[in-house]
Amino acid sequence: MKEGEDGKAKADALLKLYNHKARSLKITNAFGDNRVRAGSMVAVNLNLGGTKVRNFMLVEKCRHIYKENEHWMDLTLRGGDFIA
Numbered sequence: 556m557k558e559g560e561d562g563k564a565k566a567d568a569l570l571k572l573y574n575h576k577a578r579s580l581k582i583t584n585a586f587g588d589n590r591v592r593a594g595s596m597v598a599v600n601l602n603l604g605g606t607k608v609r610n611f612m613l614v615e616k617c618r619h620i621y622k623e624n625e626h627w628m629d630l631t632l633r634g635g636d637f638i639a
Contacts, residue, residue, distance in 0.1 A: 572613065572634060579615060580608065580632040587626030593617050599632065610634075 580599070591597060593614050601608045616631035 580612065580630075582628075582630045582632065585628045585630055587619055587621075587628050589619070589626075591617055591628060591630070597630070597632065 580601075591614060593616055595614050596611045597614055599608050599610060599612045611634070612632040613634045614630055615633050616629075618629040620627040620629070
């Protein structure tokens, strides 16, 4: 922990995120964006049939793929209302 960092607030935020039943959302071959990294938040707006996801989600894993003039991403997202 860094000096001046509030450890209790950080622990509470992590417990709020991880201390409930949830599932992750995996997206493959999304358009690439160099600003997206693990730990960042991205806006998600999806209609998955019976489940609608429209909120910000935490990027748990991000893999950037560069091929010639193309840039793609594979993402593992978590959070928001995407709960099992």
